[in-house]
Every structure is written in C-alpha cells, then in structure tokens.
Amino acid sequence: MALTGIQIYKLLPQTNCKECSFPTCLAFAMKLAAKQVELSACPYVTEESKKQLAESAAPPIRLITLKADGMEVKAGNEVCLFRHEKTFYNKPGLFLRLKASDPDIAKKVAAADAYMVNYVGMDFTLDGFAIEADGDLAAAVKAVRGVTKRPLILIGNDAAALDSALGLLPDEGTLIYAADSSNYEALAEVAKKHKVSEQTIYTWRKRFGTLEPADVKRLRQLETENAKLKRIVAERDLEIDTMKEINRRKW
Numbered sequence: 001m002a003l004t005g006i007q008i009y010k011l012l013p014q015t016n017c018k019e020c021s022f023p024t025c026l027a028f029a030m031k032l033a034a035k036q037v038e039l040s041a042c043p044y045v046t047e048e049s050k051k052q053l054a055e056s057a058a059p060p061i062r063l064i065t066l067k068a069d070g071m072e073v074k075a076g077n078e079v080c081l082f083r084h085e086k087t088f089y090n091k092p093g094l095f096l097r098l099k100a101s102d103p104d105i106a107k108k109v110a111a112a113d114a115y116m117v118n119y120v121g122m123d124f125t126l127d128g129f130a131i132e133a134d135g136d137l138a139a140a141v142k143a144v145r146g147v148t149k150r151p152l153i154l155i156g157n158d159a160a161a162l163d164s165a166l167g168l169l170p171d172e173g174t175l176i177y178a179a180d181s182s183n184y185e186a187l188a189e190v191a192k193k194h195k196v197s198e199q200t201i202y203t204w205r206k207r208f209g210t211l212e213p214a215d216v217k218r219l220r221q222l223e224t225e226n227a228k229l230k231r232i233v234a235e236r237d238l239e240i241d242t243m244k245e246i247n248r249r250k251w
C-alpha cells in the first residue's frame with residue numbers, strides 16, 4: 001500500500017537541507033506521495049528507509065517493452081501518470097489500430113508501414129500496429145506479419161484466440177490486451193506460456209483477483225478520484241508549508 005506524505009516524511013532525514021530543491025523535507029515528502037518527484041532527489045535517505053519507501057518510489061506503471069525484429073517500443077517506468085505532471089522518459093509509441101475482420105488489413109498495414117514524415121531533420125514513422133480480434137485473429141496476424149516487422153499489440157478477451165495468434169510471433173515482445181476480472185486467469189496462463197512479463201501477470205492478479213466486474217469499474221473510479229484528491233492535498237500542504245517558511249523568515 002502506498003504511503004502517505006506524513007508516513008514518508010517520518011522516513012526522511014528531516015534536516016530541511018533543501019538539496020532536493022524543496023524548502024523542507026515535508027514538502028518533498030508530499031511531492032513524493034503524489035509521485036511528482038523521485039526519491040533519488042534526496043541524497044541522504046538511508047538504505048533502510050529506501051527499502052520502506054520502495055513502493056512509494058516505484059513508478060505507477062511498470063516498464064513494458066514491445067519488441068520485434070530488433071525494433072523496440074518502451075512504455076511505462078514513469079514516475080507520474082500524466083504528461084503535465086512531469087516529463088515522460090519514454091516517447092509514447094504510436095500504433096495504428098486495425099480490425100482482424102478487415103479484408104484489406106495487409107494492404108492498409110503495408111501502406112502505413114512505409115509512411116514516413118520528415119520534420120526538422122528527423123524521420124517519424126509509426127511504431128507498430130494493434131489488431132482487434134473481431135474476426136480470425138491468427139489469420140490477421142499472419143497477413144500483417146507478412147508486410148511489416150514492427151511490434152504488435154493484440155486486442156481481444158478470448159484467451160484461445162490470443163494463444164494461437166501469439167504462437168505465430170515467437171521470441172517477440174507482443175502486448176496482449178485486455179485482462180479483466182472474467183478472463184485474467186486464462187490470459188495469465190497464455191501470457192506465461194508466451195513469456196509475457198511476470199510483473200504484468202502479478203498486476204492483473206492483484207487488481208482483478210478478488211473482484212467482480214462492477215467492483216473493478218468502481219475501483220478504477222475511486223483510484224482516479226483518490227489520485228486527484230492526493231494531488232490537491234499535496235499542493236495545499238506545500239502552500240501552507242511555504243507560507244510558514246516565508247512568515248518565519250519575515251519575523
């Protein structure tokens with residue numbers, strides 16, 4: 001469970017040395033709780049505290065690497081959920097979503113695969129393709145793989161269909177989507193078989209293991225609301241703290 005700002009504060013050196021660029025350890029703790037800074041910004045955290053703070057310092061989304069034929073797209077490992085909170089370290093991947101039932105899927109993918117835009121001396125292309133399983137997924141994957149080497153995302157909730165499609169993509173880092181409370185166990189088996197990250201499977205279990213679909217929806221709403229509230233409280237505490245600091249210096 002994530003720690004609150006006050007709990008984090010108790011694990012910090014509490015010297016208010018300002019080397020993290022915050023006026024106090026409390027202000028830094030509040031920002032850390034809101035995942036707007038990294039723990040490494042404080043050089044004086046003890047090893048013991050680091051262990052206890054590991055969860056708070058961990059990125060909200062784990063690193064996922066999509067791979068195919070030497071091409072890689074990395075997503076996650078960020079310390080915040082939204083671009084306006086802090087710079088993202090990994091460039092967001094640009095994937096074109098297509099339907100498996102589309103009879104022209106190979107033609108469309110070939111055209112998109114060759115598309116390139118040169119902007120101020122840099123060449124921009126698509127990073128990969130996402131295939132929605134509204135038809136024969138394996139046949140669509142075969143057709144797509146025949147015209148592009150870029151990484152793929154497979155979208156569907158039928159574990160058997162995802163299993164046979166992944167069988168056509170050995171040694172690739174393909175992303176499968178989406179697990180929910182009704183299919184996460186079957187998808188976890190498929191993911192394990194095709195070596196999808198253990199971390200992803202653990203996250204599914206943790207998130208969906210004991211929940212009904214309605215609970216999952218409600219949980220997601222609560223997570224969003226909670227993140228907003230945390231941000232508001234952290235900002236407010238920082239303001240109060242800064243005002244106290246200003247008043248202290250004034251008088």
Ligand code: SF4
Pocket residue numbers: 012013014015016017018019020021022023024025028041042043044045
């Ligand atoms: S660098 Fe560490 S000890 Fe110094 S103010 Fe920041 S959190 Fe506190």
